[in-house]
Amino acid sequence: MMAKVAEILTGFPKTWVLDYGAKVTVRPMVKEDRDKLAEFFKKIPEGDLKFLKDDVTDLRVIDQWVLDLNYDRVLPLVVEMDGRIIADASLHRRKEGWRRHLASVRVVVDVAHRHKGLASRLIDELVDIAMKERIERLYTELPADDRSAIDVFLKRGFKLVARFERN
Secondary structure, rough: OOOOOHHHOOOOOOEEOOOOOOEEEEEOOOOHHHHHHHHHHHHHHHHHOOOOOOOOOOOHHHHHHOOOOOOOOOEEEEEOOOOEEEEEEEEEEEOOOOOOOEEEEEEEHHHHHHHOOOOHHHHHHHHHHHHHOOOOOEEOOOOOOOOOOHHHHOOOOOOOOOOOOOO
């Protein structure tokens, strides 16, 4: 039987102690996260921002996210440490139609907390949620030259299935 989103949300917030000793809180995004999200995305390097689906430098985008929260469609998780958001991860799924067995995963981690296992933990968390919801296939879209991000997903069981070259 497929787990309902409400059942999944009862497991949050979660406290994780990361490999490097940092204690963080993982929880679903709420509308009150607007300003913290804006601050978080200001710290993401410009080169990384161009690979995100949305222009997170535009506060209207973040406003739309926090005002249109629908955990059945998109489950956004934030990771907080000392009152600041240090990572954002989301599971994007469809509840109807022929693609309802698919979901996409997106993960963004603050530069100071990269290469320390946080992205891997977030991916594992989203995979676990997807399994409870009986999602059959997860995918992500990454820049072809972002070897470290590709390696993180490959180590978590994802497979490289398509590569699009720039012209």
